[in-house]
Amino acid sequence: MDQVANFDLFASRLADRSEYFSAGHRACQGCGEALAVRLICKALGEETVIANATGCMEIISSMYPTTAWGLPWIHVAFENAAAVGSGVEAGLKALRRKGRIPNREVKTVAMAGDGGTMDIGLQALSGAMERGHNLLFICLDNEAYMNTGIQRSSGTPMGASTTTSPAGKLSYGQKTWKKNMPEIMVAHRVPYVATVCPSYPIDLLNKVKKAKEVKGPAYIHCFSVCPTGWRAASELTIALGRLVVETGIFPLFEVEDGKYRFTVKPDTLRPVKDYLKHQGRFRHLTPDVIEMIQQGVYHEYNKLQDKVDNLHAWSELRKKPHAR
């Protein structure tokens, strides 16, 4: 951990100084997503086209006639960022082949929130990944429908109180475990899948750069702290992004050619309570629910550890199976 922390001191030197996502947009104070997008754009560089789903990011950045985007950018609707991105990729490919645009590699990137990725956008995403477009999809996961007023999504964590999974006399809030999107993407044989969080900027920059180089589909799941929706202090954005990794709730890892690897590995996991206690959305939780969440986090973490320890790269498995 010390090593990672030291690296972060030099983050400003390692990141591109150019800004492709300008200040002056309308994000809330302490928005982890805006920070993530700023870093993502730095890692992507200017040879990029972005297709953005409806949601916080689109609303805060594109209020007509202003725009925060220094990169070519298109927004169409909520559930179709992956399909629009597929079309951008196909269009650039055809025009390049026909000599109507310069003969250069341009990366197409689609972005959506957790709802636009895991819920309403899942079909379009599955289609795009299955077809194998040269497309990087980035999920900006702030764990609920924040833009419409903090309603639960399938990315909302167990126990969180949202406006449609409220805590009450008969309820402790969200009653389901967060959908495992990276696993769903690995199951699509996506050659590069990774999780990132802007509280670990070097890790984020490295992974986005790596995903950009993939000549095919890639998926990055970005944990985006939302002080407004989580009822947390806005100055805690970076700290919460670190705590979620240190508790093992949101491990930072990558799956390259089917091979799992932790990129940030805490020596021991901190108790989930350390992360939950700063957030109003978890304030109502009783010790038994917190214990249930703790056990759930251990279970998921162990499953991931097992994959890291035991799964082989897909390229090592290209051989005839043993006879039984």
Added chain:
Amino acid sequence: MAKRVGMEVAIAVAEAVGMCNVDVAAVYPITPQSHIAEHLSDIVADGRTDTEYVTVESEHSAISVVIGASGTGARTYTATSSQGLMLMHEILPIVSAMRLPICMAVANRAVSGPLNILNDHSDIMPQRDAGWIVMFTENGQEAIDLSIQSFKIAEDPEVMLPVAVNIDGFQLTHMVEPVEFPDQKAVSRFIPARKPYAMLHPDTPVTMGAFAMSDIYHEMMMVKDEVLKNSKKTILKVWDEWAKTFGRRYKPVETYRADDAEVLLVTMGSMGETAEVAIDELRKKKVSVGLVKIRLWRPFPFDEFRHVVRKAKLLIVTDRAVSFGGPGGPVHAEIKAALYHDKHRPAVHDYIIGLGGRDVRVSDFVTMVERAIKDRRKSAVKDYEFYGVRE
């Protein structure tokens, strides 16, 4: 003169599209559009056109893919029908608002429920207010010609709007008809590669599809209306050029033996040809009747329509969709709105016919005309009625 060939209309439409140097096509198969989807992929697989064909997982993604591609400056095409068009519905007004010249064939089919795969116009009518140019075809030749013309109209810098070409499902898409294809070189001259107004490319980092609130949305909608209305000038220009180049002339409102007729039958789509035969039969019986066929549904050709019906005393409108709980059929409502301020206002009788593939024969048109004339004599013209309901 090009050689006439016998060909299924859906196949002919795909062949025509294959002549148009389409950069990206995204098509999701649905009956009765599926032969367009299949044959276009054949043409791409054989290398007869240089097109990226994206095999999407839904119609919603089909229209979304062609939006993204059109944003890069590519010429784009899709085709759908019925439930597929309904699934696209959310995205259709966004295409016109973004001024993207996407061309689409609609193989018209009834919408569920109950599930029905046969022909009527209940799929395109709910898309009426999406801000697209919407045209209807009557036969295979028109389907070929309008499919090619649609790219030139859509991509014209004065227009930059999407175009939907309606081809009646089965009744037209699955008919084998004698058609002729224009010469490839002439088509390439007629529609050179698209010259986009803006392109999604790092050399021109534009923002497309921005967010707009009440301070500007209202004005944007007014512009959309103006642009769609103005597109008629370009449509007429393109049809004129088509007539000069390829010899076939198209008009927003077509007529058949209508000049001296007291009674005018109004159709839209493939039934026009059946109705023509009925007109001939009625004329033999000395009934003063003619036919008006609406080709251009949006922008609605108000002036042209008023002109062709200026001498008629009775209009018998046929509708192949229902505006439930409203004025009957949508075509009829449009026509009444067109005539409201006219000094000369003929009686208008609306028949709802041929829903869900119900056959409408020559004898049905004859019966409709005779019955409407009789009703008018008794001053018993109905606003609308469902024709041929089984008792």
